[in-house]
Amino acid sequence: MEENIKIFGVKINKTTLDGAINKVKEFLKSNDNNPKAIYTPNTEIVMAAKDDNFLRKIINDGDLVIADGIGLIYASKIKKRPLPERVTGFDLSIEMLKLANKEKYNVFLLGGKEGVAKQAKENIIKEYPNVNIVGFHNGYFKGTHISQPGHNEEKKVIEEINKSGAHMLFVGLGAPKQEKWIHENKDKLNCKVIIGNGGTMDILAGMVKRAPDIYQKLGLEWFYRLIKDPKRIKRQMVLPLFMFKILFSSQDVIE
Ligand code: UDP
Numbered sequence: 684m685e686e687n688i689k690i691f692g693v694k695i696n697k698t699t700l701d702g703a704i705n706k707v708k709e710f711l712k713s714n715d716n717n718p719k720a721i722y723t724p725n726t727e728i729v730m731a732a733k734d735d736n737f738l739r740k741i742i743n744d745g746d747l748v749i750a751d752g753i754g755l756i757y758a759s760k761i762k763k764r765p766l767p768e769r770v771t772g773f774d775l776s777i778e779m780l781k782l783a784n785k786e787k788y789n790v791f792l793l794g795g796k797e798g799v800a801k802q803a804k805e806n807i808i809k810e811y812p813n814v815n816i817v818g819f820h821n822g823y824f825k826g827t828h829i830s831q832p833g834h835n836e837e838k839k840v841i842e843e844i845n846k847s848g849a850h851m852l853f854v855g856l857g858a859p860k861q862e863k864w865i866h867e868n869k870d871k872l873n874c875k876v877i878i879g880n881g882g883t884m885d886i887l888a889g890m891v892k893r894a895p896d897i898y899q900k901l902g903l904e905w906f907y908r909l910i911k912d913p914k915r916i917k918r919q920m921v922l923p924l925f926m927f928k929i930l931f932s933s934q935d936v937i938e
Contacts, residue, residue, distance in 0.1 A: 687748070688764045689938045691733035691928075693724065694743045695750045695759075699767045704778040706747050710876045711788065711850060718852070718869050720745045721878040723772030725752030728858045730921045738859050741866040749775060751881075753902040754922055758929040762937040769902075772880040773893065779851055779878065784811035791844050791874070794822035794855030795884040803887035818847040827867040828860035837868070845873050852877040855884040 687696045698706070703721075710719040722745040724732065729752070732739040742748055749770040750756060759766040783790050790807075792800040800819035807814055822828075826837030844852060852874045854861045861879035869877055885891040893899075894907035905922065909915050929936055 688759060688766065689743075690729055690755060690758060691936055692739055692743075693729045693732045694745070694748050695724070695729075695755060695766060696748050697766055698747070698749060698770060700770045700774055700778065702767075703747060703749055703770050703775050704782065707775070707779055707876055708782065710746065711782075711786075713875070716873075718872050718874050719747065719876050720865050720869055721747045721749070721775070721876060722862055722865075723749050723751040723770075723775070723878070723880060724755075724858070726754035726925050727752070727918055727921050728862075729755060730925050731859060735859075738862065741859075741862050744866065753905065754925050756902075758925070759937060761929060764937050772878065773883050773886060776853060776878060776880045776883045776887075779876075780807060780811050780814055783814045783851060785813070787813055787815065788850040789815045789817040789848050790851045790853065791817055791847050791849035792819040792853050792855075792884060793840065793844070794820075794853070794861070795888065796823065797821045799884055799888045799890060802889065803884050806887055806889060817849050818843055820844075822856045826864060828856045828864040832867055841868060841871050845871075849874045851875065853883065854879050855881055857881060 687694050722742050724742060732742055750766050751771045753769055756766050756769050792803055800821060804816040804819055807816060820840055824836040824840055825831045825834040854865055854877060856864055858881055865877050865879050882891055886893055894904040898904050898907040905919060909919055
């Protein structure tokens, strides 16, 4: 079976949540010195990458790319190249924490406002006491994500991560900042797997609530977020445009 499809040229792995965590297990056991990068694009990011060659290249270079957006699933089904299910960055991150809890992997948390990663750490160890959170750092240092690659502050963060002995690195700098940061820096890092997981840290810290199950089951998480935070309307305007292009483009939008 083919491993991935491309939506507007952006690679998405055909995987379930179970399949994704199995891939992570493989990454952790691999002898490869380079960390494996996991990206979690939603529909907005695919739309951004469609028009941004560099972002598209970054995502296509990822070792595992999961579809964190219901629009991507609908599009894949409409075009008869179905993705099995939506796999969110949050859900995969939780599975990774459960795995770390079971197998005693070390985790480093990078991202969020000052204090958020620390709070996330405290909440994580309450729930998963065997997870070893070996370090954390806020996401407001100077570095690649804000167009200052190689800045001293970034170098220090990388050194901290490398010294911590982390196997898993969570990078929550928002998209596409985190993708750019991971792509630029992964070769300098000595962990095994890096996931760009957006606002996961905020949820783990209890700052932001996930949509109730019913919204998730109905594929309406975007709607819940919109009513909670109406400012998102501007970003979410790309969703109908995405569906329009999927339905009416004459070229092969999904390969
Ligand atoms: N963030 C960060 N550094 C930055 C920008 C954002 O750590 O330079 C964090 C922010 O605190 C939040 C997450 O990234 O935890 C997502 O940020 P935002 O809401 O801006 O991104 P989006 O929701 O658009 O992905």
